[in-house]
Amino acid sequence: MSHLLEVKNLSVAFPTEDGLVQATDDLSFHVDLGETLAIVGESGSGKSVSSMAIMGLHNPKSTQISGQVLISSLGHSTDVVTASSEEVRRLRGGTVSMIFQDPMSALHPYFTIGNQISEAWLLHNDGTKADARKKAIEMLDLVGISDASNRVDAYPHQFSGGMRQRVMIAMALVNHPKILIADEPTTALDVTVQAQILKLLKDMQHEFNMAVILITHDLGVVAEVADRVNVMYAGRLVEEGSVNEIYKNPVHPYTIGLLASVPRVDQAHGTRLKTIPGQPPSLISLPGGCAFEPRCEFAKFVPGNLCKTTRPQVEEKHTGHLARCHLSAAEIKAHQ
Amino acid sequence: MLKYISKRVFYAFVMLFVLSMVVYLIFGLVPIDPAKLSCGTHCNPVVVEANRHRLGLDIPLWHQWWNFIMGLFQGRTYGEGAAMIHCPAPAFGYSFPNNACVTEVMAGAFPFTFTLAVGAFILWMTIGISFGILAARKKGTYIDRLSTAFVLIGSSLPIFILGLLIYITAFLLHLIDPITQGTWVSPLSDPIGFFRNFIFAWITLALAYAAIYTRLTRSNVIETSTEDYIRTARAKGVAERDVLYRHNLRTALAPLITNAGLDFGGLLGGAIITERVFQLPGLGYMSIKAVLRDYDLPLIMGTTLLAAAFFIFFNLIVDIAYAYLDPRVRLN
Ligand SMILES: Nc1ncnc2c1ncn2[C@@H]1O[C@H](COP(=O)(O)OP(=O)(O)OP(=O)(O)O)[C@@H](O)[C@H]1O
Ligand code: SF4
Ligand SMILES: [Mg+2]
Numbered sequence: 001m002s003h004l005l006e007v008k009n010l011s012v013a014f015p016t017e018d019g020l021v022q023a024t025d026d027l028s029f030h031v032d033l034g035e036t037l038a039i040v041g042e043s044g045s046g047k048s049v050s051s052m053a054i055m056g057l058h059n060p061k062s063t064q065i066s067g068q069v070l071i072s073s074l075g076h077s078t079d080v081v082t083a084s085s086e087e088v089r090r091l092r093g094g095t096v097s098m099i100f101q102d103p104m105s106a107l108h109p110y111f112t113i114g115n116q117i118s119e120a121w122l123l124h125n126d127g128t129k130a131d132a133r134k135k136a137i138e139m140l141d142l143v144g145i146s147d148a149s150n151r152v153d154a155y156p157h158q159f160s161g162g163m164r165q166r167v168m169i170a171m172a173l174v175n176h177p178k179i180l181i182a183d184e185p186t187t188a189l190d191v192t193v194q195a196q197i198l199k200l201l202k203d204m205q206h207e208f209n210m211a212v213i214l215i216t217h218d219l220g221v222v223a224e225v226a227d228r229v230n231v232m233y234a235g236r237l238v239e240e241g242s243v244n245e246i247y248k249n250p251v252h253p254y255t256i257g258l259l260a261s262v263p264r265v266d267q268a269h270g271t272r273l274k275t276i277p278g279q280p281p282s283l284i285s286l287p288g289g290c291a292f293e294p295r296c297e298f299a300k301f302v303p304g305n306l307c308k309t310t311r312p313q314v315e316e317k318h319t320g321h322l323a324r325c326h327l328s329a330a331e332i333k334a335h336q
Numbered sequence: 337m338l339k340y341i342s343k344r345v346f347y348a349f350v351m352l353f354v355l356s357m358v359v360y361l362i363f364g365l366v367p368i369d370p371a372k373l374s375c376g377t378h379c380n381p382v383v384v385e386a387n388r389h390r391l392g393l394d395i396p397l398w399h400q401w402w403n404f405i406m407g408l409f410q411g412r413t414y415g416e417g418a419a420m421i422h423c424p425a426p427a428f429g430y431s432f433p434n435n436a437c438v439t440e441v442m443a444g445a446f447p448f449t450f451t452l453a454v455g456a457f458i459l460w461m462t463i464g465i466s467f468g469i470l471a472a473r474k475k476g477t478y479i480d481r482l483s484t485a486f487v488l489i490g491s492s493l494p495i496f497i498l499g500l501l502i503y504i505t506a507f508l509l510h511l512i513d514p515i516t517q518g519t520w521v522s523p524l525s526d527p528i529g530f531f532r533n534f535i536f537a538w539i540t541l542a543l544a545y546a547a548i549y550t551r552l553t554r555s556n557v558i559e560t561s562t563e564d565y566i567r568t569a570r571a572k573g574v575a576e577r578d579v580l581y582r583h584n585l586r587t588a589l590a591p592l593i594t595n596a597g598l599d600f601g602g603l604l605g606g607a608i609i610t611e612r613v614f615q616l617p618g619l620g621y622m623s624i625k626a627v628l629r630d631y632d633l634p635l636i637m638g639t640t641l642l643a644a645a646f647f648i649f650f651n652l653i654v655d656i657a658y659a660y661l662d663p664r665v666r667l668n
Contacts, residue, residue, distance in 0.1 A: 057570055085576075093573035100571075105564040109664060110586050120572040155663040171572065 003030035010067035019284040023049040025235040031211040038222040041232035056080045056088035094124040097172035101184040103164035107156035114152035124175045139170035162193035181213045234291040241321035252323040253298040360401040374432040390415040429634030438638040449618035453603035459542035468553020490547025499540040499613035518615035537614040556588035601650025605643025
């Protein structure tokens with residue numbers, strides 16, 4: 001059976017004056033209806049670039065994209081990478097929607113929020129403006145905006161950040177998409193509001209039965225809401241598995257380092273949080289070997305110069321638990 | 337919104353009021369004596385003093401200013417008996433070199449200036465905005481480079497050189513007749529003659545201004561295209577065309593209103609060089625004559641104040657238009 005979304009060997013590169021920026025490299029993963037996939041990784045690891053590629057939002061003139069992004073809808077699958085721009089446009093906001101990090105700037109300042117939600121509905125449905133407005137009020141109500149029938153005529157600047165993110169969610173869901181990509185939807189918000197927005201996303205997922213791809217820096221959030229996790233490093237997928245597996249049995253040195261840098265409830269008092277030394281590499285002309293090699297504490301356990309010379313492939317380390325490392329799960333465990 | 341507008345209107349009037357004082361003060365201090373100038377070459381002190389009294393210049397400056405303000409509303413009468421001159425409201429004073437009330441002189445010149453400004457404005461807005469949008473859409477292509485060249489030439493070539501080049505070209509092609517050029521032709525009775533009078537002046541001004549508007553439009557459209565809300569529009573499935581025309585241009589062109597309003601308001605005060613080159617007896621031509629040849633102080637003062645009034649008025653229009661467009665301004 002085909003997956004709702006299947007990304008196969010996706011590479012996204014930007015030609016720049018300094019050279020080719022390989023922002024996403026040979027990325028493969030999938031998502032199914034009803035599940036939440038979290039994508040984590042340091043800033044610049046290619047999380048946004050790959051989700052923009054899923055939406056077909058890259059400018060084809062200034063971007064080199066290869067691989068496949070297969071979206072199944074109504075029994076037939078479309079490859080976003082090769083489909084016509086009109087086909088992709090119909091998918092966007094219909095089958096697959098996206099919300100962004102900064103709700104302050106993601107809404108058009110000159111249009112009322114009702115107008116902006118209505119526009120999204122009218123783009124994918126036949127109906128009058130009055131229908132669209134009714135739909136907008138209904139959605140605003142659903143995402144928890146009180147007095148929706150009046151607030152529908154308000155402008156974005158009259159709303160707080162949390163409210164605007166609710167509006168963004170209402171707009172993204174107005175056409176009942178199958179996939180919702182949320183790119184750091186709470187990073188720009190107050191801590192108290194963050195929890196509310198996450199809960200809203202969870203509620204909406206149940207309401208509309210969709211797949212959610214949640215991009216985040218916050219591993220605490222991942223543990224709470226995600227079913228599976230993709231860990232990315234330097235544009236590559238380094239580990240993928242269920243939340244449980246990844247947190248209990250991380251098998252990639254980068255994931256291990258990432259988890260050690262997060263405060264945990266079960267940690268003994270006084271243990272110092274570890275950070276991963278060094279910086280992520282430049283995405284221009286990455287070395288031939290493992291991208292994490294310069295910062296990896298486990299590289300010394302790999303015989304020869306393998307980590308430096310040979311790029312590791314994604315392998316299944318446990319059932320349904322993938323990682324891109326020359327060491328086996330047992331070897332990692334032995335040296336931890 | 338109404339409160340906002342009435343506040344702006346009030347400020348505009350205050351500004352005009354203060355400005356009239358400043359202008360009066362400055363012209364009261366310049367070493368030109370209108371009374372002496374009014375009585376020609378064979379002149380004796382008695383006549384000068386009589387004229388001074390007739391013109392109301394023998395009283396303190398503040399009082400003169402007050403008479404001036406009152407004259408704007410009530411009209412003014414200079415002298416008595418047979419030598420009496422009456423200027424109906426709004427009276428800006430009396431111009432001896434023209435033997436006419438300043439208001440009358442300005443009213444005669446205004447149609448030229450107004451026609452020149454309106455025609456040039458329509459031309460440069462159309463050229464500037466379309467070229468700017470095109471260059472932004474085709475960023476990096478030869479069309480974009482062409483626009484850069486246009487901007488560079490248009491904004492660096494002094495307007496009198498541009499104007500002369502166009503004038504000479506038109507003259508050599510027998511499209512301009514220096515004898516009849518600049519006499520008012522009604523657009524209703526002779527539309528072709530009317531256009532012949534203005535078309536080259538329009539082109540001159542429009543080219544100079546269009547360069548600025550091309551640059552502004554291009555950079556605003558490109559800058560707006562990187563905004564998050566443009567990405568949002570694409571993400572919800574808006575077609576590229578509508579992303580540009582509905583979402584991008586709305587914000588990209590709004591700041592141009594400021595430039596457009598002030599440039600147009602400024603031009604209504606007279607386009608000195610263009611009017612001079614194309615022999616159009618508008619406000620600009622008239623004021624330069626008043627300054628350089630006639631030392632016609634009342635006329636200079638009148639044109640200065642009129643130009644300032646246009647500028648302030650269009651400032652007001654800009655503020656209101658901006659509030660109308662941008663809810664963040666309107667609702668604050
Ligand atoms: N249009 C572009 N041209 C050139 N480089 C780009 C472009 N867009 C993104 N990049 C580069 O691609 C890399 C990956 O960027 P991306 O936005 O996907 O990171 P991210 O994982 O989302 O990070 P963050 O957590 O900070 O959002 C970055 O190094 C970025 O500088
Ligand atoms: S391949 Fe080598 S360098 Fe890369 S993560 Fe594994 S051990 Fe570390
Ligand atoms: Mg990002």
